Amino acid sequence: MSQRNTCVTEQVSASEACTVLDVLNRVSGKWSIGILMEATRGPVRFTELERSIHGISRRMLTLTLRNLERDGLLTRTVYPTVPPKVEYTATDMARELYDHLSGLTEWAERHRAAVTRARAAYDTSTPR
Numbered sequence: 001m002s003q004r005n006t007c008v009t010e011q012v013s014a015s016e017a018c019t020v021l022d023v024l025n026r027v028s029g030k031w032s033i034g035i036l037m038e039a040t041r042g043p044v045r046f047t048e049l050e051r052s053i054h055g056i057s058r059r060m061l062t063l064t065l066r067n068l069e070r071d072g073l074l075t076r077t078v079y080p081t082v083p084p085k086v087e088y089t090a091t092d093m094a095r096e097l098y099d100h101l102s103g104l105t106e107w108a109e110r111h112r113a114a115v116t117r118a119r120a121a122y123d124t125s126t127p128r
Contacts, residue, residue: 026071031056031064033101039074039090040098046086073097 026032034053038044050061065088068074073094079085090098 023071026067027073027097027101029064031060032068035061035064035068035088036073036090036094036098036101039088040095043077043087043089046088049088068094 027036031053034056035049038049038052046061046065049065050056050058053061056064065074065076069076069088073091075089075091077087077089079087
């Protein structure tokens with residue numbers, strides 16, 4: 001059996017594969033999807049995000065926003081007012097991602113009952 005990583009082809013280097021995994025992990029993170037969903041509706045301020053995403057701490061919101069901005073999914077605009085006004089806007093790349101996330105959400109809704117039945121069947125037939 002080969003010791004090669006079968007996920008990495010000769011056309012894709014290991015560093016490129018890691019970048020893809022990093023991006024997928026980032027957008028599938030606990031808070032990222034909610035932030036992206038809010039930001040695709042239009043510019044959103046930090047406090048609006050904090051109120052709309054239940055359970056997120058200020059620190060985690062800050063870290064997630066920075067990471068999404070770093071990945072090119074959000075644009076941060078600071079207005080020169082006192083106190084400074086900061087808005088986050090979804091980029092075109094994030095809007096494209098939103099379309100795919102919406103499709104995934106629709107799929108999950110359509111198959112929710114089937115997944116619940118499969119889990120129940122598995123739990124009753126599998127010894128613990």
